[in-house]
Amino acid sequence: MKRIERQATVMITGIAGFLGTHVAKHFVDKGWKVLGIDNLTDFELSHTKYDVEASRKHNVDFLSDIGAKLLLKDIRTVTSADMLGVDYIIHCAAQPAMTLAIKDPALDMATNVIGTFNILSIARDLNIPMVNCSSVHVYGNGSNEDLVEHENSFVGEMTNEDAPILMGDLTPLHASKRAGELYAQTFAETYGMRVANFRLTGMYGERQFGGMDHGWVANFAIRTLMDEDIIVFGTDKQVRDILYAGDAAKAFEMWYEDGKSGTFNIGGNQKNAISIKEVLTELNRLTGKEQNIVMEEERFGDLWYFVCDSTKALGFGWSPETSPEEGLPKLIDWIKDNKELFKKEEK
Secondary structure: OOOOOOOOEEEEEOOOOHHHHHHHHHHHHOOOEEEEEEOOOOOOHHHOOOOHHHHHHHHHHHHHHHOOEEEEOOOOOOOHHHHOOOOEEEEOOOOOOHHHHHHOHHHHHHHHHHHHHHHHHHHHHHOOOEEEEEEHHHHEOHHHHHOEEOOOOEEOOOEOOOOOOOEOOOOHHHHHHHHHHHHHHHHHHHHOOOEEEEEEOOEEOOOOOOOOOOOHHHHHHHHHHOOOOEEEEOOOOOEEEOEEHHHHHHHHHHHHHHOOOEEEEEOOOHHHEEEHHHHHHHHHHHHOOOOOEEEEOOOOOOOOEEOEOOHHHHHHOOOOOOOHHHHHHHHHHHHHHOHHHHOOOOO
16 A cells, blocks of 8 residues: 555544444554544443443543544434545444344444445445444354253354355345445446445454443443353353454554455454353352353344455465453453443432
């Protein structure tokens, strides 16, 4: 990628979300001018029972402290005028939760399809490189049937970008995420745009207000530290290759510098594969807190095993660096410093 003579400007949609704040900090630290769009929706947070207003303010204040500029706007109504002078678009804004997509499929479609289409259209109009944040949910959960069960976890195969997609039990989230990918792919092929899809998996880190709908590592850490029941659906042998959000943020910069259009798994790979049971054990060790673990019936559409093969991302120099032993203490320290945000709201 040709270097820009002036200070480069990145636009991050969903900048006030968990991933958005990590991406913003990474680019600020690299000397970029960082702009962001967010409508500060409370749809996902309202299902956590945390202090929604204070939680939103926490991330907004963080962005202000690091010098990132926030435009309060919905991605469906953003225009090209809002992105004049932008050199790179990172599209993090999304409805990310499978359970919430089932509850409100219209909102899921409007956000993940119409919103993504609008951002792609602006990128096309202004000739701006763009990364669309997708999800490993597009693979579906068909692999659940082929798992081998061991004492602490399931064992399965790694998944690369050539694996079959949309397998097994599907939900509106599977449809909306795949639709966003297809629009990104077709805009690249039809209009010659430089666009990538990042299939992200198992992210965790500071400023993640994880609930039972999304953000399971943070949810378990919060519930451990707040002495609340930890709900596990189906089995604690489910496995993910968890990815520290700071590592994900680096992938966006590295793709901009040396990446091509395409679809890429961005995950922790085999070295960061860990089961729910193993995460809970590690949280118990790190915090010294007893845990009350409650097992409930499995949920429709849940994927019980996913370990991605991110070899393709080596094409632009990226691979995960932070191990769970290094990343989980960062999450725990942040929760300890902000316990007031996780106290249940009185009804």
